[in-house]
Amino acid sequence: MTDDAIRKSTPKSTPKSIPKSTRDGVSRRRLFGLAGAGAAVGAAGFAGGFGVAHAAEADAFDPARSSDRGAGDRYPFHGAHQAGIVTPAQDRLHFAAFDVTATTRAELVSLLREWTAAAVALTHGDTVGGGTPGAYEAPPPDTGEALGLPPSRLTLTFGFGPSLFRDAEGNDRFGIDDRRPRGLRRLPHFPKDNLDPARSDGDLCVQACADDPQVAVHAIRNLSRLAFGTAALRWSQLGFGRTSSTSRTQQTPRNLFGFKDGTANLKAEETRLVDQHVWVGAADDPKARWLAGGSYLVARRITMNIETWDRTSLREQENLVGRDRPEGAPLSGGTEFTPPDLTVKGSDGKPLLTADSHVRLAHHSQNDGVRMLRRGYNFTDGNDALGRLDAGLFFVAYVRDPDTHYIPMQTRLAARDGLMEYLQHRGSALFAVPPGVRPGEYVGQALFT
Amino acid sequence: MTDDAIRKSTPKSTPKSIPKSTRDGVSRRRLFGLAGAGAAVGAAGFAGGFGVAHAAEADAFDPARSSDRGAGDRYPFHGAHQAGIVTPAQDRLHFAAFDVTATTRAELVSLLREWTAAAVALTHGDTVGGGTPGAYEAPPPDTGEALGLPPSRLTLTFGFGPSLFRDAEGNDRFGIDDRRPRGLRRLPHFPKDNLDPARSDGDLCVQACADDPQVAVHAIRNLSRLAFGTAALRWSQLGFGRTSSTSRTQQTPRNLFGFKDGTANLKAEETRLVDQHVWVGAADDPKARWLAGGSYLVARRITMNIETWDRTSLREQENLVGRDRPEGAPLSGGTEFTPPDLTVKGSDGKPLLTADSHVRLAHHSQNDGVRMLRRGYNFTDGNDALGRLDAGLFFVAYVRDPDTHYIPMQTRLAARDGLMEYLQHRGSALFAVPPGVRPGEYVGQALFT
Numbered sequence: 001m002t003d004d005a006i007r008k009s010t011p012k013s014t015p016k017s018i019p020k021s022t023r024d025g026v027s028r029r030r031l032f033g034l035a036g037a038g039a040a041v042g043a044a045g046f047a048g049g050f051g052v053a054h055a056a057e058a059d060a061f062d063p064a065r066s067s068d069r070g071a072g073d074r075y076p077f078h079g080a081h082q083a084g085i086v087t088p089a090q091d092r093l094h095f096a097a098f099d100v101t102a103t104t105r106a107e108l109v110s111l112l113r114e115w116t117a118a119a120v121a122l123t124h125g126d127t128v129g130g131g132t133p134g135a136y137e138a139p140p141p142d143t144g145e146a147l148g149l150p151p152s153r154l155t156l157t158f159g160f161g162p163s164l165f166r167d168a169e170g171n172d173r174f175g176i177d178d179r180r181p182r183g184l185r186r187l188p189h190f191p192k193d194n195l196d197p198a199r200s201d202g203d204l205c206v207q208a209c210a211d212d213p214q215v216a217v218h219a220i221r222n223l224s225r226l227a228f229g230t231a232a233l234r235w236s237q238l239g240f241g242r243t244s245s246t247s248r249t250q251q252t253p254r255n256l257f258g259f260k261d262g263t264a265n266l267k268a269e270e271t272r273l274v275d276q277h278v279w280v281g282a283a284d285d286p287k288a289r290w291l292a293g294g295s296y297l298v299a300r301r302i303t304m305n306i307e308t309w310d311r312t313s314l315r316e317q318e319n320l321v322g323r324d325r326p327e328g329a330p331l332s333g334g335t336e337f338t339p340p341d342l343t344v345k346g347s348d349g350k351p352l353l354t355a356d357s358h359v360r361l362a363h364h365s366q367n368d369g370v371r372m373l374r375r376g377y378n379f380t381d382g383n384d385a386l387g388r389l390d391a392g393l394f395f396v397a398y399v400r401d402p403d404t405h406y407i408p409m410q411t412r413l414a415a416r417d418g419l420m421e422y423l424q425h426r427g428s429a430l431f432a433v434p435p436g437v438r439p440g441e442y443v444g445q446a447l448f449t
Numbered sequence: 450m451t452d453d454a455i456r457k458s459t460p461k462s463t464p465k466s467i468p469k470s471t472r473d474g475v476s477r478r479r480l481f482g483l484a485g486a487g488a489a490v491g492a493a494g495f496a497g498g499f500g501v502a503h504a505a506e507a508d509a510f511d512p513a514r515s516s517d518r519g520a521g522d523r524y525p526f527h528g529a530h531q532a533g534i535v536t537p538a539q540d541r542l543h544f545a546a547f548d549v550t551a552t553t554r555a556e557l558v559s560l561l562r563e564w565t566a567a568a569v570a571l572t573h574g575d576t577v578g579g580g581t582p583g584a585y586e587a588p589p590p591d592t593g594e595a596l597g598l599p600p601s602r603l604t605l606t607f608g609f610g611p612s613l614f615r616d617a618e619g620n621d622r623f624g625i626d627d628r629r630p631r632g633l634r635r636l637p638h639f640p641k642d643n644l645d646p647a648r649s650d651g652d653l654c655v656q657a658c659a660d661d662p663q664v665a666v667h668a669i670r671n672l673s674r675l676a677f678g679t680a681a682l683r684w685s686q687l688g689f690g691r692t693s694s695t696s697r698t699q700q701t702p703r704n705l706f707g708f709k710d711g712t713a714n715l716k717a718e719e720t721r722l723v724d725q726h727v728w729v730g731a732a733d734d735p736k737a738r739w740l741a742g743g744s745y746l747v748a749r750r751i752t753m754n755i756e757t758w759d760r761t762s763l764r765e766q767e768n769l770v771g772r773d774r775p776e777g778a779p780l781s782g783g784t785e786f787t788p789p790d791l792t793v794k795g796s797d798g799k800p801l802l803t804a805d806s807h808v809r810l811a812h813h814s815q816n817d818g819v820r821m822l823r824r825g826y827n828f829t830d831g832n833d834a835l836g837r838l839d840a841g842l843f844f845v846a847y848v849r850d851p852d853t854h855y856i857p858m859q860t861r862l863a864a865r866d867g868l869m870e871y872l873q874h875r876g877s878a879l880f881a882v883p884p885g886v887r888p889g890e891y892v893g894q895a896l897f898t
Contacts, residue, residue, distance in 0.1 A: 092662075092689075094829070140763045144707020144774055145827070148700065198834070213541075213662070213689035217829050221838060225759055232836035238689070238829060240541075240662035251597065258593020310674055314589045325593055378594070380543070380666050380687060381830065385647070387681035389670060
């Protein structure tokens with residue numbers, strides 16, 4: 001029985017008279033058994049926590065929970081690692097960076113607790129509040145625009161920026177700087193970077209990925225709302241199409257250059273490589289043991305000079321990328337998943353994968369063997385005054401250590417990649433991504449205990 | 450056999466040597482039978498028209514065309530009316546307004562011809578060029594990011610703004626002002642309008658709707674590219690979730706206020722009402738007979754003060770809307786599709802649908818019986834410096850006559866609707882939407898002949 005069908009079969013008073021009893025605090029897909037829950041919880045109001053503890057408990061311990069049944073379209077929030085990293089990349093993204101405005105450690109921890117509980121509910125396809133009805137005289141606990149929508153494979157992935165540990169004035173606001181991970185510093189200024197501070201950095205981040213953008217936007221909106229008075233949205237980015245596969249089960253998608261992107265990406269199935277290149281190891285960083293099992297998230301908003309690219313010949317485009325366009329096969333031959341052969345030369349004696357081709361420069365053999373797990377998205381944010389689309393790639397990568405796995409490669413690419421002529425890096429951020437959350441814990445708990 | 454499977458089974462030379470033959474000009478879903486089409490067409494270059502005539506002909510006359518087989522996920526471009534109006538509203542939107550920079554009627558007509566042919570190809574799920582291969586030494590005819598994606602129910606709907614007929618200086622650039630439709634003037638300044646000229650008006654518009662945003666964005670990008678030198682993008686808007694149903698087969702979606710939106714919308718199945726309220730009649734406007742079978746498109750970018758709304762009690766929210774939130778039933782009683790009863794009073798003797806409730810003010814009984822067909826979308830475009838989401842409703846409505854079907858209602862709503870406290874109208878545009886296109890014609894042809 002669908003949610004709608006249940007609603008339609010629910011007896012209603014006609015006409016509705018005011019005041020009516022509390023309602024609306026329901027599973028997005030199915031009404032909970034609400035016997036005993038119908039009494040008004042009072043005007044708990046906006047900052048009251050919305051009974052989030054219920055949701056956290058139910059997530060772990062109630063297999064009879066209605067939204068746990070037949071939920072093939074959801075990913076569990078709890079686990080050894082956070083979801084949304086090796087999880088097969090969903091189709092849509094809403095990414096948000098926040099600055100913490102509260103000044104005490106207790107307030108920060110309280111926010112992380114609330115976010116965790118809300119994330120459990122949201123990834124279940126439940127409303128914020130996890131089924132706790134709101135009072136009719138109070139604002140609804142959940143903003144409601146995802147009511148009736150399935151979980152849509154929503155994942156919520158949380159990260160901590162360097163400024164959470166030490167702010168711009170050098171203050172350790174929350175007493176955590178002695179545990180700051182070694183690699184967690186602002187990314188350096190790379191050659192040709194043209195960064196907009198309003199699209200860069202941040203104390204906290206949330207990556208919301210889902211197959212339905214309304215579900216992702218709803219999640220960020222409600223997390224932002226829960227943060228009111230504690231943290232404020234600094235920047236956010238919608239992405240409409242994934243540009244990487246993170247599982248062998250997925251087709252390789254295309255970026256706005258029209259090329260398949262992420263063919264050589266790390267895949268979830270390559271567990272040994274993922275362990276080696278994505279997850280922070282237990283012994284990596286003695287000062288930051290809390291990060292073991294976590295990762296680093298690199299975010300770069302890369303604008304594409306689309307109109308210029310679109311006037312470039314197919315030959316030049318393919319040479320710059322190092323792959324053919326129809327299939328994504330390396331120019332050294334084969335099909336999409338044939339490894340590039342950097343040694344093959346053409347009849348003119350020059351390498352088919354030229355010195356400035358992206359495939360060559362990004363190949364792990366040219367980068368001390370390091371690999372990264374990319375999880376980027378195409379974006380389009382309107383146009384400029386000259387009618388040029390503000391579009392490109394919101395690059396997201398997860399790496400074990402930015403000092404070995406991102407900064408050297410990006411330094412090289414920024415200086416030598418022929419594609420740089422068609423790109424502008426406009427936003428930049430680095431976050432430490434805590435490990436997964438166990439039932440009853442909150443995200444990043446080991447940092448604070 | 451899938452596109453990918455076909456590609457993988459295609460013999461390839463290994464390694465690829467340069468130059469290679471032309472390729473890449475393929476159906477997005479299936480390779481055409483390309484025998485005889487493999488020869489280079491020469492460096493036709495960027496502005497060459499991309500063999501679009503082929504596509505137009507193929508659309509009409511080639512049922513054996515590969516992309517016509519098994520294409521349950523596409524809507525035909527040709528028809529008595531343009532698609533994208535009564536078509537069941539797709540999930541995603543990319544809307545674009547253009548200013549014509551060319552100065553001659555011949556250039557404008559040429560653009561409309563190219564757009565028409567490209568629209569036929571794109572709505573088929575083909576590349577721009579409709580299967581004509583591009584030259585390897587020239588830019589690809591199609592930008593490529595939708596290669597491998599199905600048509601995704603793409604519709605492309607074209608409109609003409611008042612400034613196409615008479616520009617800001619009063620010039621009739623294209624010799625068409627004597628045929629300007631009576632209702633086609635800039636919309637008036639409504640109470641509380643706070644319009645941004647950079648998000649308003651335009652000589653031409655294209656509404657791209659699809660179930661996959663990458664397909665909609667790809668279409669606008671390629672139409673914008675075809676327009677290079679003739680028309681420039683003025684503004685554009687992505688929408689991630691529909692806010693109206695246009696067919697009885699669809700569930701009513703929710704807007705960012707969390708309420709079902711468009712319950713009372715005109716539906717495609719109500720053909721008598723659609724004829725009465727959406728399509729311009731043959732005798733409506735003797736000076737603009739070319740518009741018969743067309744419509745007017747009203748676009749309004751409405752920002753929602755989401756943070757304020759989210760602090761409003763559920764009681765107040767429901768009273769302002771005039772419907773309950775869980776189900777969308779009118780507060781006068783019943784279920785979602787029960788007609789609102791404006792006369793029912795509560796125990797306090799006041800109407801349950803208050804004088805400032807949206808449902809009452811927008812009800813056709815309060816608006817001389819007029820109805821409109823709404824086709825709006827939720828949007829989120831990042832956030833402002835205070836961390837508030839720039840989000841809301843991109844309102845799109847199709848009406849037979851804006852002077853009777855939109856302006857009076859919006860004047861009333863702007864002055865009296867309680868929801869206005871939570872809204873800001875930031876963009877505004879009106880377009881005349883020509884009737885449907887027959888095979889071999891171009892969109893709006895009757896205006897120019």
